Amino acid sequence: MPQTPMLEMKGIVKRFPGVLAADHVDFDVLPGEVHTLLGENGAGKSTLMNILYGLQEADEGEILLNGKPAEIHNPTDAIALGIGMIHQHFMLVDTLTVAENVALGLKSGRGALTDLDAVSARIEELAERYGLEIDPQALVWQLSVGQRQRLEIIKALYRDVHLLILDEPTAVLTPQEVDQLFVTLRQMTDDGRGLIFISHKLHEVLALSDRITVLRHGAVAGNTTSEGATRESLAEMMVGRQVKLAPDKPPVEIGPAALQIRGLTVISDRGIEAVSSLDLEVRTGEIFGIAGVSGNGQRELAQAIAGLQEAVAGSIHIDGQETTNLRPAEVRSRGLSYVSEARMREGVIGEFTVSENLLLIDHASEQFVNRGLFDFKAIRSHCEVLVGEYAVKTPTLDTPARNLSGGNIQKLIVARELAGSPKVLVVAQPTRGVDIGAAEYIHARLVDQRSENAAILMISEDLDEVFALSDRIAVMYEGQIIAVVKPGETTREEIGLMMAGVRPTDSRHG
Amino acid sequence: MSDFLTQTVLIATVASAIRLAVPLLLASLGETFGQRSGVLNLGVDGIMLLGAFGGYFTVLRTGNVWLGLLVGVLVGLVLGVASAVMAVTLQAEQGISGIGIFLFGLGLSDLLFQRLVGTPLPISSFPKLAVPGLSDIPVLGEMLFRHSVIVYIAFLGVPLSMFIINRTTFGMNIRAVGENPEAADSLGVSVTAVRYATVSIGGTLAGVAGAALAIDLGIFQQNLTNAAGFIAVALVYFGAWRPLGVMAGALLYGFVNALVLQFKTLGIIPRSWSDIAAMAPAIITILALVLVASRFRQPAALTKPFTRGA
Numbered sequence: 001m002p003q004t005p006m007l008e009m010k011g012i013v014k015r016f017p018g019v020l021a022a023d024h025v026d027f028d029v030l031p032g033e034v035h036t037l038l039g040e041n042g043a044g045k046s047t048l049m050n051i052l053y054g055l056q057e058a059d060e061g062e063i064l065l066n067g068k069p070a071e072i073h074n075p076t077d078a079i080a081l082g083i084g085m086i087h088q089h090f091m092l093v094d095t096l097t098v099a100e101n102v103a104l105g106l107k108s109g110r111g112a113l114t115d116l117d118a119v120s121a122r123i124e125e126l127a128e129r130y131g132l133e134i135d136p137q138a139l140v141w142q143l144s145v146g147q148r149q150r151l152e153i154i155k156a157l158y159r160d161v162h163l164l165i166l167d168e169p170t171a172v173l174t175p176q177e178v179d180q181l182f183v184t185l186r187q188m189t190d191d192g193r194g195l196i197f198i199s200h201k202l203h204e205v206l207a208l209s210d211r212i213t214v215l216r217h218g219a220v221a222g223n224t225t226s227e228g229a230t231r232e233s234l235a236e237m238m239v240g241r242q243v244k245l246a247p248d249k250p251p252v253e254i255g256p257a258a259l260q261i262r263g264l265t266v267i268s269d270r271g272i273e274a275v276s277s278l279d280l281e282v283r284t285g286e287i288f289g290i291a292g293v294s295g296n297g298q299r300e301l302a303q304a305i306a307g308l309q310e311a312v313a314g315s316i317h318i319d320g321q322e323t324t325n326l327r328p329a330e331v332r333s334r335g336l337s338y339v340s341e342a343r344m345r346e347g348v349i350g351e352f353t354v355s356e357n358l359l360l361i362d363h364a365s366e367q368f369v370n371r372g373l374f375d376f377k378a379i380r381s382h383c384e385v386l387v388g389e390y391a392v393k394t395p396t397l398d399t400p401a402r403n404l405s406g407g408n409i410q411k412l413i414v415a416r417e418l419a420g421s422p423k424v425l426v427v428a429q430p431t432r433g434v435d436i437g438a439a440e441y442i443h444a445r446l447v448d449q450r451s452e453n454a455a456i457l458m459i460s461e462d463l464d465e466v467f468a469l470s471d472r473i474a475v476m477y478e479g480q481i482i483a484v485v486k487p488g489e490t491t492r493e494e495i496g497l498m499m500a501g502v503r504p505t506d507s508r509h510g
Numbered sequence: 511m512s513d514f515l516t517q518t519v520l521i522a523t524v525a526s527a528i529r530l531a532v533p534l535l536l537a538s539l540g541e542t543f544g545q546r547s548g549v550l551n552l553g554v555d556g557i558m559l560l561g562a563f564g565g566y567f568t569v570l571r572t573g574n575v576w577l578g579l580l581v582g583v584l585v586g587l588v589l590g591v592a593s594a595v596m597a598v599t600l601q602a603e604q605g606i607s608g609i610g611i612f613l614f615g616l617g618l619s620d621l622l623f624q625r626l627v628g629t630p631l632p633i634s635s636f637p638k639l640a641v642p643g644l645s646d647i648p649v650l651g652e653m654l655f656r657h658s659v660i661v662y663i664a665f666l667g668v669p670l671s672m673f674i675i676n677r678t679t680f681g682m683n684i685r686a687v688g689e690n691p692e693a694a695d696s697l698g699v700s701v702t703a704v705r706y707a708t709v710s711i712g713g714t715l716a717g718v719a720g721a722a723l724a725i726d727l728g729i730f731q732q733n734l735t736n737a738a739g740f741i742a743v744a745l746v747y748f749g750a751w752r753p754l755g756v757m758a759g760a761l762l763y764g765f766v767n768a769l770v771l772q773f774k775t776l777g778i779i780p781r782s783w784s785d786i787a788a789m790a791p792a793i794i795t796i797l798a799l800v801l802v803a804s805r806f807r808q809p810a811a812l813t814k815p816f817t818r819g820a
Contacts, residue, residue: 055818075697093689094810095689104697105698112678114681
């Protein structure tokens with residue numbers, strides 16, 4: 001192509017103690033294209049983008065903008081050069097208005113005084129042109145997640161960004177909001193802007209990208225285009241070997257309901273009704289997936305089952321026994337295992353060692369205690385078996401859990417929770433932030449539990465995961481389950497609409 | 511008791527409340543800037559004490575109260591910058607480094623006083639200014655418009671602070687940095703520069719507050735402020751980080767203080783109880799604080815140092 005790239009990053013090297021975060025990476029963006037950076041956690045995507053945006057400095061290599069060398073030492077330099085970044089977590093000030101958030105960091109037309117009327121007028125112009133409806137006077141904390149995302153885009157457009165980095169911008173959006181976002185992004189590339197898209201959602205990558213660069217262990221593992229790639233081929237490039245994106249599910253005989261919830265109502269920590277008279281049943285031998293945008297009561301539902309939140313109304317039965325408002329240990333003794341979404345807060349104690357974390361539930365069991373003292377030999381052999389069986393990569397059993405990668409911490413938690421062959425397993429976001437290899441492994445273990453007749457309630461924001469694993473899919477919206485469908489009888493679009501609160505009109509599902 | 515209800519006494523009490531509120535108002539307005547940007551400076555009282563000594567000593571030597579006030583400004587500015595170095599650059603634990611500044615100010619102000627002055631000699635005070643026209647209004651004129659010049663200066667600081675915080679880009683940056691420094695930084699706002707500015711403003715106003723106190727009383731002694739600087743920090747919470755609220759708090763404190771003084775003068779409180787009565791302003795302020803402050807959300811980044819990319 002004869003076009004001059006708007007961005008060229010050449011031979012970028014970044015070393016952290018003990019890690020080569022970027023290993024002679026070359027990356028470029030042409031005007032009007034979406035170039036995706038794909039890779040596992042720690043593959044170097046963020047490092048590369050932080051260097052481009054001036055949040056970190058490269059040890060070697062150069063950055064060219066429109067063919068000319070550029071010096072970028074801080075975000076101010078990057079902004080001045082027409083580079084914008086939309087971060088994974090919204091970079092918005094909740095207590096300021098939309099207009100103030102846009103004006104922040106920019107010169108005001110009235111010198112030392114703010115010029116919010118002019119800013120608002122310009123926001124309305126941009127909103128109209130790009131179909132991004134927003135009220136400039138609204139306070140950010142009043143906005144929905146989708147509106148906040150729009151505000152981030154408006155901030156970039158207002159600064160007339162030529163090159164926009166989008167770091168996992170779809171993580172918290174419904175499929176419809178994602179579609180809407182992609183339309184806007186396409187409008188931006190039609191203006192000749194270049195976009196760098198970072199995501200690990202493979203179908204989104206394929207839907208949006210012109211070119212795709214895959215990073216692995218800090219180095220470029222391959223380049224491809226959307227036409228030349230499939231989800232499988234991308235996953236293989238990311239991991240370096242063939243991966244199964246959907247586990248094989250052997251047929252299992254569905255048994256009686258092992259988890260029964262009737263009319264459950266839970267008040268969240270913020271004092272609002274998070275779960276509202278919810279009914280559900282999970283039978284032995286099935287994986288019951290709950291899809292939904294987070295914040296619709298999924299967390300409180302899981303916590304209420306586990307005895308960590310009070311049920312103000314309704315009942316919970318595990319394996320026929322009522323467990324409503326029992327203490328967590330009592331619920332567990334009735335056959336529940338619980339993998340929390342808050343891995344570091346409720347899943348492990350970071351300062352504790354791997355073996356201590358593996359023992360958190362069973363530390364009082366006769367198996368490990370001898371005359372009131374720990375039997376370290378028995379503990380050691382138990383932990384060695386678990387670490388081996390669940391492929392937890394750790395230097396030693398005495399390594400603090402916080403030193404492990406997210407994927408290995410999750411494998412550790414899963415190892416502990418599945419060790420007792422639970423009757424009911426509640427797993428929340430089992431593979432969020434976990435690399436593909438570990439996710440593949442965790443999925444396989446969940447399917448194994450299903451084969452062993454556990455009743456599994458899986459809460460996930462990842463629709464691919466929900467579709468791949470679930471025998472039935474429920475959609476949760478504002479504290480209620482608004483529909484239960486079979487994965488083979490629905491589509492992502494249908495689920496997406498339900499996630500936004502649209503109830504299915506026909507009653508063909510059961 | 512009936513003596514207390516006379517108009518003269520009432521006017522005197524309100525006028526005295528306003529006067530007593532001045533050092534607190536100045537110090538809390540300054541602290542408001544720091545806290546809105548995410549920095550808690552517990553050292554206000556120490557800065558006030560050094561500002562008080564600086565102001566007192568200057569007036570003692572030169573007889574010029576305005577020069578004394580200027581020295582208060584300079585002392586406060588230097589200590590404000592020092593506080594910013596600790597809180598922003600060195601990222602010290604803000605509660606602890608503030609206590610350090612307080613102890614430093616408490617010790618050094620007394621040491622300098624013992625070495626340089628020794629016996630407490632009185633100094634001249636601020637000139638009174640009866641605002642033309644307004645001061646002739648019956649009752650209100652006497653209460654509000656026959657004060658020292660410093661009183662008007664302090665109260666003008668309230669609308670000025672509101673204007674700066676709500677209407678200027680600097681104020682918008684302060685609010686952003688105190689709430690979400692990462693977001694501000696990502697848009698090219700220097701978190702460090704904003705916090706240095708606000709903590710320096712806070713220090714400067716604390717220095718002025720101290721000098722104003724000493725010059726108004728016309729005297730200096732060990733621990734002259736009697737923990738007023740800590741009350742000033744509390745008043746920022748009481749006022750929900752807003753200048754108007756802070757002013758209300760300072761006036762409440764001043765009023766309770768004036769009332770206790772008036773009761774004592776009139777003999778309503780027996781002499782033997784006066785120590786207990788002296789605690790009343792602090793107790794009432796703390797109670798009000800507990801009742802009011804918890805209803806408002808503090809700046810999200812308050813007391814949290816900022817590191818890019820952390």
